[in-house]
Amino acid sequence: MGNILRCFKGEDSGGDHYPYYKPTSRPHYPPPPPAAPARHQQPLGPHGVTPSTVGVAALAHDLLNFESTSMVPDGLSQHVASSRKAQVKWYKNMLEAYKNTTPPPKTPVDASHLIARALHMIQRSDLEGILEFYNFPIPSLPTSSSNHQPSSLPEGVQFVLNTLPVYDKCIGDGDGFTAYVSTTDPRESANVPLEVHEMVIARTQARQCRDYQSADALLSSLDEAGYKIISCSDDEVLARKYRIRMRGIDAPELKMPYGKESRNALVKLIGGKSVKIYVYDLDQFGRYVGDIYCNNVFIQEQMLKNGHAWHFKTYDKRPEFARWEREAKSANRGLWASGNPEKPWDWRRDQRNARQEAIQVY
Structure with a gap:
């Protein structure tokens, strides 16, 4: 009885026979939560907006x-x-x-x-x-508005190339190819060197005389001068050769994982088709750097969105390129399906270092 009375009075007997009677061990009820906002009503921000x-x-x-x-x-x-x-x-x-x-x-x-x-x-x-x-x-x-080529000349463009159909074999990888522009194009016609005209005439005469060996030699000389005679339907067209580097993207090299797949993707986009190239620069390797459009489709956009190339951030800061790359990466498209693909610029650096080490050892 004494223990019970002490428990009711809150006295501690040194033991813990009836801890649930102690005032300090009464159940603790948390304060009720604040009332939730009315249904479909959002709390107002500091400026009175949701x-x-x-x-x-x-x-x-x-x-x-x-x-x-x-x-x-x-x-x-x-x-x-x-x-x-x-x-x-x-x-x-x-x-x-x-x-x-x-x-x-x-x-x-x-x-x-x-x-x-x-x-x-x-x-x-x-x-x-x-x-x-x-x-x-x-x-x-409309989907076409995303890919529609510029209606006016974009800032920084030096000139525009309208090419003949691109040969599949002229597509080297997923970000570069060789294109040919007819010398009947107004921009080209005024710039054909005199010696090129002379070689074309000499080749025609050699073929008429069935001197095919000389004709073939003249073709090689034309190629060295940066020109090529291309068969179009039943006619031959003199065209100037341009090596093209696609601006703002970097695709896997052919010897890298996904290198062939990237090239094949570009072949599907431009192989056998004429393209329009907005040329911005000439790189250290003599390639014309530009934006590529084919049938109003922006080719770099397609390569990035489908995971066939990286955004080359070192040389191109366009935010839409970064956004298209993120889109492909989050969807595990193309090269991103492998999880952590090797970057082509890292691969090229490693290849250069390996060659240097081999030279030093030799």
């Missing part, structure tokens, strides 16, 4: 700021490839569209469609970049 509409508010703020300062957001250039001058034009169009929209967009979907309508003439990659900048969904657009 998380899903913060991009809409940011767009309105940026357009208002642009109207007064003519300045575009600083971070936009990390998402698009076009120049700041082009971005200013975009915001002029978006501001005009925003003012003409009643009521103004209230959801990300509404804002996404407004931007798509205002900027329907820009490249798909830039449109996707600006939508990504505001975290807006990408609306359904």
